[in-house]
Structure formats: structure tokens, C-alpha cells
Amino acid sequence: MKNFMILAGARPNFMKIAPLNAVLRARGAGVCIVHTGQHYDQNMSEVFFKELAIPEPDLNLGIGSGDRQTQTKKIIDTLVPVLRDRSPDMLIVVGDVTSTAAGAMAGVMAHIPVVHVEAGLRSFNWKMPEELNRMIADHYSDRLFVNEPSGLENLKHEGVADERVHLVGNIMIDTLRRAEPHAAKSNILGVHSLVPRAYGLLTLHRPENVDQPAVLKALGQTLSIIASRLPLIFPVHPRTKARLVEHGIDLGPRIRLIDPVGYLDMLALTKNAKLALTDSGGLQEETTVLGVPCLTLREQTERPITVEVGTSEIVGRDAQTILNAAERVHRGEWKIGRIPDLWDGRVAERIADILLNL
Numbered sequence: 001m002k003n004f005m006i007l008a009g010a011r012p013n014f015m016k017i018a019p020l021n022a023v024l025r026a027r028g029a030g031v032c033i034v035h036t037g038q039h040y041d042q043n044m045s046e047v048f049f050k051e052l053a054i055p056e057p058d059l060n061l062g063i064g065s066g067d068r069q070t071q072t073k074k075i076i077d078t079l080v081p082v083l084r085d086r087s088p089d090m091l092i093v094v095g096d097v098t099s100t101a102a103g104a105m106a107g108v109m110a111h112i113p114v115v116h117v118e119a120g121l122r123s124f125n126w127k128m129p130e131e132l133n134r135m136i137a138d139h140y141s142d143r144l145f146v147n148e149p150s151g152l153e154n155l156k157h158e159g160v161a162d163e164r165v166h167l168v169g170n171i172m173i174d175t176l177r178r179a180e181p182h183a184a185k186s187n188i189l190g191v192h193s194l195v196p197r198a199y200g201l202l203t204l205h206r207p208e209n210v211d212q213p214a215v216l217k218a219l220g221q222t223l224s225i226i227a228s229r230l231p232l233i234f235p236v237h238p239r240t241k242a243r244l245v246e247h248g249i250d251l252g253p254r255i256r257l258i259d260p261v262g263y264l265d266m267l268a269l270t271k272n273a274k275l276a277l278t279d280s281g282g283l284q285e286e287t288t289v290l291g292v293p294c295l296t297l298r299e300q301t302e303r304p305i306t307v308e309v310g311t312s313e314i315v316g317r318d319a320q321t322i323l324n325a326a327e328r329v330h331r332g333e334w335k336i337g338r339i340p341d342l343w344d345g346r347v348a349e350r351i352a353d354i355l356l357n358l
């Protein structure tokens with residue numbers, strides 16, 4: 001039976017490794033989980049392992065904070081000897097964070113076949129660090145598992161051989177479906193005195209939105225107008241919170257800033273929101289599956305299917321565009337989306353079918 005090493009390092013990774021770990025173990029495969037330590041505190045890491053029933057990592061590389069170059073070098077320098085020593089049949093990397101790209105490079109250096117789950121996504125915005133991470137992971141990988149048809153087109157255009165690429169659907173939805181009954185028991189709405197469909201959910205963390213004071217201030221003013229009619233709850237990313245404090249930006253009393261929450265609480269907040277305003281790729285996907293209107297505060301998305309058939313609409317950072325979109329939600333004029341094909345909660349099974357028969 002094959003032995004797999006699954007690499008994860010940051011919050012967006014954990015929801016993607018949980019179902020794959022469970023299915024591979026259930027099929028009798030050996031699984032070694034390695035945590036790079038890119039995200040390392042309770043709210044951004046530990047709570048997810050507990051809530052998603054992911055076993056304690058077999059190894060924690062302890063990379064910690066730092067810029068992308070520093071983290072990448074530390075991950076490669078630490079992971080290559082581990083791969084050579086353990087010699088798994090395959091190294092699985094997921095998503096598009098620094099750990100994903102660094103892990104794929106380490107796999108090649110250690111002569112271990114690399115598998116990338118969530119391959120082929122492209123925003124075509126090179127200012128996004130995630131775009132470089134995706135490109136590196138895809139072109140260093142031997143097998144690429146794709147969420148949506150646009151990923152097939154992107155990889156074909158980039159010359160990736162068809163036999164290396166598999167359209168399997170979105171593994172995040174496996175986790176969502178598995179977690180829904182548990183999220184229904186969350187008391188997060190009660191804790192914050194929220195009424196279902198009477199609040200909006202806000203997340204904001206992309207550098208192009210939070211690292212420029214003028215942009216962040218303008219977005220804050222627009223969001224405050226929306227909040228004057230519909231209160232917003234804002235689980236605030238540590239980077240974003242630091243920028244708000246640094247630049248003295250006050251979002252007003254109707255935008256409630258709270259610490260990052262665990263997956264189950266976040267799922268409950270999302271499912272019960274009247275609308276979501278976000279620059280997160282994962283939340284675009286989750287709102288599409290849950291049927292919640294999503295105003296995507298970006299100029300483009302690497303997940304076009306959430307716009308084409310889902311509940312997301314790209315509104316960018318223009319104040320009037322954002323306000324008009326929110327008004328359409330209030331009037332009940334938002335589009336009715338559908339769940340994309342293969343987003344059915346069985347993606348990990350399809351991936352395991354392929355990997356275990358190579």
C-alpha cells in the first residue's frame with residue numbers, strides 16, 4: 001500500500017487536507033501529516049485540527065512568521081531532508097499559500113513525486129502572492145487535481161500534459177458538507193446577538209485591499225455605509241487588524257470586529273448571513289454552495305465558476321458599484337446560483353481512486 005506525505009501550513013490548507021487524510025487512511029494507505037508552521041497560533045491553526053478531526057501532525061517544521069522569501073527558504077531547507085529520510089511514495093500539497101509552493105519545490109529537489117490539489121486556478125493578477133504560488137506548485141507537480149473547468153483550460157494553455165491533469169471538483173466542499181451538522185450547533189450567533197439573515201459577513205485580508213492606507217480607508221467608508229443599514233460582523237485577520245490600528249482607521253460601531261474564529265463558527269456565520277463581502281477565494285466557494293449572495297471585493301477571481309454559475313459577483317473597490325450591489329441584495333434582486341458540477345462532497349474519494357491506482 002502506498003505511503004503519502006500531506007503538507008499543510010496555513011489556515012486555508014487545513015480544510016483541504018481533512019477529507020483527503022480521512023479517505024486515504026480509511027483505504028489503508030499510510031499518511032504522514034507535516035505542518036510547516038506558517039500559521040501557528042490557536043485561532044489560525046490549532047482549532048482547525050481539533051474541529052476537523054485531523055490527527056496531530058507527525059512533524060511540525062516550526063517555520064513561524066517572516067516574509068515569503070524567508071519562509072520559502074526555511075521550508076525547503078527543512079523539508080528536503082525529511083522527504084529524503086521518510087521517502088514517501090508521493091508528497092501532496094494543497095491550495096496556494098507559501099507552504100504549497102515551497103513544498104512542491106522541496107519535493108522535486110528530494111526526487112519525490114508531487115501532487116497538487118486545487119490546481120489550475122488563475123487570477124492573472126501577478127500582484128497576488130498566491131498567483132505565483134499556484135504557478136510554481138502546478139509546474140513542479142506530477143499530478144494535478146482541478147476544481148473547475150477553467151483550471152483545465154489554464155493548464156492546457158500553459159502546456160501541462162493532459163494525462164497529468166484530473167478534474168475532480170472542489171475538496172473544500174467535502175469538508176463543508178461533513179461539518180454542516182456540527183456547525184448547526186454553534187452558538188456564535190447567540191454570542192454576538194446576531195439574527196439569521198439580519199447581518200452581513202465581512203472578511204478582508206488581501207494586500208491590495210489592506211496594505212495601502214488610502215484604499216483601506218475608502219473601503220472602510222463604503223462598508224460603513226452598508227453597515228448603517230445592515231450590521232456587519234468582521235472576523236478580522238491579524239494583518240488587517242494591524243493595518244487598521246497603524247493607520248488609525250475606525251470602521252464605526254455597526255461593523256463589529258472579532259478575533260478569527262474556528263471553521264465551525266465561520267461556517268455558521270456564513271450560512272446565516274444575508275450577504276457576504278469578501279476578498280477570500282474560499283468564501284466565494286462556500287457562499288456559492290450555501291446560496292448566500294457574495295460581493296467579491298476584488299477586480300478579478302481565480303474561481304470564475306463562482307461568478308458564472310454561483311452567487312458571487314465581482315464588485316471591485318468602487319464605492320458605487322459595491323453599494324449598488326448591496327442594494328440589489330436588499331431588494332431581493334440577487335441572482336440565484338447553483339452548485340457547480342462535482343462539488344458534491346466526494347472529491348477526496350475521486351482523488352484517492354486515482355492516487356491508489358497509479
